Amino acid sequence: MMHRWSSWCRQVPSVVEPKARAFVSAQQVAERAGVSRSAVSRTFTAGASVSDATRRKVLRAAEELGYHVNHLARGLIHDESGIVSLLVAEMATPFQSAMLAALTRRLQAADRVALVIDTSGGVDGVEAALRRSLNYRAGASVVLSGAPSASLVAACVNSGQRVVLINRDDPIAGPAQVSVDNAAAAREALHMLDRCGCRRVALVSSTAGTPSIVTREQAFTAAAAERGIACTVVRAGPTGYAAGFDAGRSVLSGSVRPDAAFCVTDLLACGFMDAATRAFGLAIPDELCVIGFDDIEQAGWAAYDLTTFRQPVDEMAGHIMALLTAPEPDGTVRRFHATPVWRGSVRPR
Amino acid sequence: MMHRWSSWCRQVPSVVEPKARAFVSAQQVAERAGVSRSAVSRTFTAGASVSDATRRKVLRAAEELGYHVNHLARGLIHDESGIVSLLVAEMATPFQSAMLAALTRRLQAADRVALVIDTSGGVDGVEAALRRSLNYRAGASVVLSGAPSASLVAACVNSGQRVVLINRDDPIAGPAQVSVDNAAAAREALHMLDRCGCRRVALVSSTAGTPSIVTREQAFTAAAAERGIACTVVRAGPTGYAAGFDAGRSVLSGSVRPDAAFCVTDLLACGFMDAATRAFGLAIPDELCVIGFDDIEQAGWAAYDLTTFRQPVDEMAGHIMALLTAPEPDGTVRRFHATPVWRGSVRPR
DNA sequence: AGCAATGATGCACAGGTGGTCAAGCTGGTG
DNA sequence: CACCAGCTTGACCACCTGTGCATCATTGCT
Numbered sequence: 001m002m003h004r005w006s007s008w009c010r011q012v013p014s015v016v017e018p019k020a021r022a023f024v025s026a027q028q029v030a031e032r033a034g035v036s037r038s039a040v041s042r043t044f045t046a047g048a049s050v051s052d053a054t055r056r057k058v059l060r061a062a063e064e065l066g067y068h069v070n071h072l073a074r075g076l077i078h079d080e081s082g083i084v085s086l087l088v089a090e091m092a093t094p095f096q097s098a099m100l101a102a103l104t105r106r107l108q109a110a111d112r113v114a115l116v117i118d119t120s121g122g123v124d125g126v127e128a129a130l131r132r133s134l135n136y137r138a139g140a141s142v143v144l145s146g147a148p149s150a151s152l153v154a155a156c157v158n159s160g161q162r163v164v165l166i167n168r169d170d171p172i173a174g175p176a177q178v179s180v181d182n183a184a185a186a187r188e189a190l191h192m193l194d195r196c197g198c199r200r201v202a203l204v205s206s207t208a209g210t211p212s213i214v215t216r217e218q219a220f221t222a223a224a225a226e227r228g229i230a231c232t233v234v235r236a237g238p239t240g241y242a243a244g245f246d247a248g249r250s251v252l253s254g255s256v257r258p259d260a261a262f263c264v265t266d267l268l269a270c271g272f273m274d275a276a277t278r279a280f281g282l283a284i285p286d287e288l289c290v291i292g293f294d295d296i297e298q299a300g301w302a303a304y305d306l307t308t309f310r311q312p313v314d315e316m317a318g319h320i321m322a323l324l325t326a327p328e329p330d331g332t333v334r335r336f337h338a339t340p341v342w343r344g345s346v347r348p349r
Numbered sequence: 350m351m352h353r354w355s356s357w358c359r360q361v362p363s364v365v366e367p368k369a370r371a372f373v374s375a376q377q378v379a380e381r382a383g384v385s386r387s388a389v390s391r392t393f394t395a396g397a398s399v400s401d402a403t404r405r406k407v408l409r410a411a412e413e414l415g416y417h418v419n420h421l422a423r424g425l426i427h428d429e430s431g432i433v434s435l436l437v438a439e440m441a442t443p444f445q446s447a448m449l450a451a452l453t454r455r456l457q458a459a460d461r462v463a464l465v466i467d468t469s470g471g472v473d474g475v476e477a478a479l480r481r482s483l484n485y486r487a488g489a490s491v492v493l494s495g496a497p498s499a500s501l502v503a504a505c506v507n508s509g510q511r512v513v514l515i516n517r518d519d520p521i522a523g524p525a526q527v528s529v530d531n532a533a534a535a536r537e538a539l540h541m542l543d544r545c546g547c548r549r550v551a552l553v554s555s556t557a558g559t560p561s562i563v564t565r566e567q568a569f570t571a572a573a574a575e576r577g578i579a580c581t582v583v584r585a586g587p588t589g590y591a592a593g594f595d596a597g598r599s600v601l602s603g604s605v606r607p608d609a610a611f612c613v614t615d616l617l618a619c620g621f622m623d624a625a626t627r628a629f630g631l632a633i634p635d636e637l638c639v640i641g642f643d644d645i646e647q648a649g650w651a652a653y654d655l656t657t658f659r660q661p662v663d664e665m666a667g668h669i670m671a672l673l674t675a676p677e678p679d680g681t682v683r684r685f686h687a688t689p690v691w692r693g694s695v696r697p698r
Numbered sequence: 699a700g701c702a703a704t705g706a707t708g709c710a711c712a713g714g715t716g717g718t719c720a721a722g723c724t725g726g727t728g
Numbered sequence: 729c730a731c732c733a734g735c736t737t738g739a740c741c742a743c744c745t746g747t748g749c750a751t752c753a754t755t756g757c758t
Contacts, residue, residue: 022509023428023486025714036738041716048716051736066504068483072421072430073715076743079370081421083464083485091453092646097446104440104467113481115432116465118453132462134417136432137372155415160371241650274651297441301590302623303652374744385708390746397747400706422744425713 024067033061044069075137079160084324085115085133087126088144093240093267094296095311099144099166102317110321112139119146127152134159140324142166143175145210150174162324166316169211176323177333178316182212183219185309185338189262189291190223192307192340196347198260198289201231204247204272205264206239213239216264216293232258239264244271252280259288266292266299269306273345290345293338305344312336373416382410393418424486428509433673434464434482436475437493442589442616443645444660448493448515451666459670461488468495476501483508489673491515492524494559499523511678513669518560525672526682527665531561532568534658534687538611538640539572541656541689545696547609547638550580553596553621554613555588562588565613565642581607588613593620601629601637608637615641615648618655622694639694642687654693661685 030037035054042048043058050058061067075081084107088096104114115138117129126146133141133156140162150172156163163175169182193201201224205217217233224231234251237243244263251258252275263269269292276282276290284290292299292308299306319334379386384403391397392407399407410416424430433456437445453463464487466478475495482490482505489511499521505512512524518531542550550573554566566582573580583600586592593612600607601624612618618641625631625639633639641648644659668683 022507023483023714024508027714037715038717038738039736041714042736045716049735049737054736066507068480068508070425070486070714071484072424072486073713073743075421076419076425076714076745077716079372079743086465092443092446092450094441094443097441097449100446100465101441101467104465105469108467108481113485114465116449116453116463118450118457120454131417132457134372135420136462137419137421158371158415159373159417241646245651270650270652278651297590298647301619302594302627303619370743372744376744386745387708387747388706390744391707394746398706403706419744422713423746425715425744426746428713 023070024062024065025070026067029058029061029065029067032065033057079137080139081137082112083115083136083138084112084140084142085117085129085136085138086142086144087117087119087129087133087146087148089119089125089146091116091118094298095266095294095313096144098296098313099317102313103142103320106317106321110325112324119143130156133161140164142320142324143168147211157329162329164320164323166320167210167212169215174331176330178320178323179212179333179335180311180316180338181335182215182338185293185340186216186219186262186264187223188340189293189309190220190227190229192291192346193260193262193289194227194229196285196289196349199229200256200258200260201229202247202251202258202261203231203233203264204244204251204261204268205233205235206237206243206268207235208238210239213264220262239267241267241271241274244268244273245275246271248272248275249279252276252282257288260290261288262291264293266294266296266306266308268292269308269345270298270304273304273306285345285347289347292345295341299341300343307343307346308341309338310341311338372419373411373414374419375416378407378410378414378416381414382406428486429488430486431461432464432485432487433461433489433491434466434478434485434487435491435493436466436468436478436482436495436497438468438474438495440465440467443647444615444643444662445493447645447662448666451662452491452669455666455670459674461673468492479505482510489513491669491673492517496560506678511673513672515665515669516559516561518564523680525679527669527672528561528682528684529660529665529687530684531564531687534642534689535565535568535611535613536572537689538642538658539569539576539578541640541695542609542611542638543576543578545634545638545698548578549605549607549609550578551596551600551607551610552580552582552613553593553600553610553617554582554584555586555592555617556584557587559588562613569611588616590616590620590623593617593622594624595620597621597624598628601625601631606637609639610637611640613642615643615645615655615657617641618657618694619647619653622653622655633694634696638696641694644690648690648692656692656695657690658687659690660687 026037026040030040039054040058042050043055107114119125119129126148130152142164144166157174165175165177167179221231234247236246263272276288282288292306295308295310299308375386375389379389388403389407391399392404456463468474468478475497479501491513493515506523514524514526516528570580583596585595612621625637631637641655641657644657648655648657
């Protein structure tokens, strides 16, 4: 910048020129190419009518000057910037980062761009994030985690934004929702454990009352009660490895040990398994069966070899893209099936 | 586009009404509040001069209408949108997602916003990503992975963008660089292994020739040669768990087994350790010492308990922010020290 | 009371782009 | 050669906000 400026000064010694703008504008390209600015605009607008000679001149001048169309100004007119904001807390988590990656890739393929907003800091985190999304005239907001207030969601929808909520099981009207059939999967988890003879089951959860986690909890305990299987619930902290480890340490130290555990998250399951094998020397799955949820990458690692339920991240991302590009906004709830992935942490049948 | 047009036609049959804009503009707020649009603008501009009564009227009208300042138009004037683009490949990787999270959080704290761009697809991926960054008039670009061509970096710098390259050990002039002292760490890794009596060392790397990985390789093998320690190099695929596992399977099946391994990445180390313990029943660290690099979260998990070198992600993010907000751009290379984190995968002394 | 100083307000323009419309140009046909 | 059709072009406006400048009200001081 400094350099630019000084060289510029040398070129134009003493004129008033208020500001040295760094970005190249279409006007400058037009002057260099010897055409009107409209021609430049048309050259970069799909479907516009430009002669081949003009287009070549323009492209050449643009290349030489380093011109790039200003999407901000373009969005100013179209009332949509091509930006889609992704609201996420704990984005370093394996599951969230996988979802983020899938969405980002697909957005780019559709000539859109992902604005990632961290919604840590509870409710106002999400509120502030949604406001930012509006500030940048994002065409859509995808809420990966957190609970925006209904009024703010309404504000987004009123502004013409598409809003998609992921994995919130408490349906609020208005935005589209993409979720996973948590209840069915949790029930199936219990049945799987039941079928291989487990009688004393632990439900490993977290203190974060995310709706999808609560749903898994409730469905699992209900299914256990229905089948007459004892079920103890452990929550040792916020969702994560440490909470799983601590939960394992506390629930496995009792006199009557559970012979199976359903962890509402793979991260919890990893911590739980490590506690079981390292701190108590238990053999999995012989002495203890474990089932997780999400199918994060680590679940497939040999150290865990965790039987779990796969959230179809890529299909979900695809459906979200369909929602964003659909002609009409759509307030329906789409629920994907979480398929069990059989690995070695549960005894075969 | 096509759709846009047809729906537009249907919406507005014959009247002139050009478009039903969804976002609220400052003009509408001004009308409702009974003031001029300038007053609205000044109300939302820090340090502008507005009377308290006017401000209250404006804020109230804005609240009622759901007005949000259009950062696109604002950026149009200032020639900078407040957007910082983060270019990253493999963003679901633990290390990259941690860096992404740290940067995003800090950017938000500084009232900026993160545009995440996936640079998968090799060199043109990065090129296209940088172009996008220019399209959105990002004030800065942070390249977390990938090798942009020098000419495109120059284009960004010429446009007034700050460019920061992370963990590229091949210094190209112009942009600021933030890196880690890979060579020193790799040398220290060898010394650590040497000091606990390891004589046959494996270097587990990947087929992706990332500059920082190459540096670690070279420094490690050079140090081994210097101390007269045998070192075999294994590369079983692109950086990741699977490549580490495969590398372990191939290098540990030989007749002369290495008694130590330096994995240039924690992910490789996890795979390598799993191969060693699961496929060969080796005891770590008694029969095999392992050192990793990055200190991703999984390195601290009990299943691995991996001695590794910590990349100070948060400090690096802080320094990057300082680079972005500094008054003058800065083309220097800042090299952080990668500190060893002693855990259980290496025999004590 | 008169004057100066301070502060608030509105007007008009800039900033880069897309779209509309009338006019110019090219080429083909009678 | 005249005429028409269709493509290309350039001028102009709209989009939304920040800001310099002039105007006006208010207040404090002499």
